[in-house]
Amino acid sequence: MVEIICAGFGGQGVLTTGLIIAHSAMMLGKEVTWYPSYGSEMRGGTANCTVKISDGKIASPCTKKPDIVCALNAPAVDKFESSIKPSGYLFVNDSLVDPQRSYRSDIHVVRVPMSEIAIRLGNPKGANLVMLGAVAQHTGIFTLDELEEQVAHYFAKKGKVNPKNADCLRAGAML
């Protein structure tokens, strides 16, 4: 069982990030659940979702001790860093978090200036894709190729084909 929380500002693609992770894992034959924080969320407010990936049945769609946290902003780090299992992963969008910040020493912290990279690649809303590339590179829950295929599929279904999405994924995977 792998338990993942994606968190950030509403509008950063937090729920989409979780959705792409869940869908990619499902296509690899895994059982998955995706559960959003829902209700009076709005653009600029906080949002998060929990994804669980397992070879067997999944009981609760929630978790209090994630293996992986994808934090797209500083409040997300504040809220979820302490809950990560020892030896787990914290992915941090360094563009929006104080560079002087200190982190737990018993977890893997992967710091990537995701927003800056996305802007530099001409895809300013693609910070979450840079994050996904980093997740593929470091955790091995899926390969970069598998992820690229799922991202292309997800946005094609929405009628938003953008070759720069793959650029963001690959940039995230190189760091």
Place this chain on the structure above:
Amino acid sequence: MAKELMKGNEALAEAAIRAGCRFYSGYPITPQTEILEYLSWRMDEVGGTFVQTESELAGVNMLLGAAAAGARALTSSAGPGFSLKQEGISYLVAADLPAVIIDVMRIGTGLGDIAQGQGDYWQLTRGGGHGDYHTIVLAPASVQENCDMMQVAFQLAEKYRHPVLVASDAAIGQMMEGVELPPMTEHDIDSYDWAVRGCLPGDSPRKIQNTYYTRPDYVEYLREKYASMEANEQRWESYMTEDADVVLVAYGISSRISREAVDMARAQGLKLGLIRPITLWPFPVKAFDACPKAKAFMTVEINILGQMVDDVKLAVSSRCPVGFHGSFFSLPEPEEIIEQAKSLMEKEGI
């Protein structure tokens, strides 16, 4: 067949369409609004009728009209909105009309809150409106079951000419899981000899009204109807009950977590089992025959008062103690369920 990743509410809505539902009337409320949102465009694609009504009352009463005309008709709500539908459900029962009503349960009394809950059990199983009646209540525990139960719900509604309720909750409604959608089926609106389809000269007129006014055998008819449901429609899943010292009883999302608690407890040498009611009414009393070693039962519910405890006591004829583990706002945790089971065993000297 390839799996789709779908939200519980959307999968339920698509499954309703594929079960031949061609009429929906209802009003938005979290956490079930995706059902309306989905059907607002999907119903149009299949030539059905979608109405976002001005209130829940209008929603349930339009449902009654569509059911009277022979359509497979659906409405849905949650918490406060589901309360408003009770009068209409009582009228559907009185008029012998099949229809499906979804309650995506949320937490709390009054306005409560939008988190998952299981506090509508009494309202769902006791006949939440006026008069004396029951309705069959199905309780899905996954997005796949949200799909699979729609066809069953309509079939049972038509078999008994009676409304069927589906007790979902916010967790199942809001989460996404992989799902295999059922095949598309069609429902013939002209298939009933009782539906009101217009009356041309020479036709014998039909009338939908309270059967109390029309059936000389009203009392016997209803008693037999409910007795037949109780005899034939109990549905449940049992998990490791044969040798269990304490049997958990949980439905919906709580049943999944209780099953995990059973596995965790067994790894610690504690013999727990699980009965998962799939029908909340009729309550699956037959399931309790297959717990020969049980010394106590314990319900696991997302509410404060343990609404299912009385049904379990009746099912075991009070020969065993019946405990309760309740969580409020949050989902139950397997570790907490096990601790509660241990303290129940200690208290009862098991």
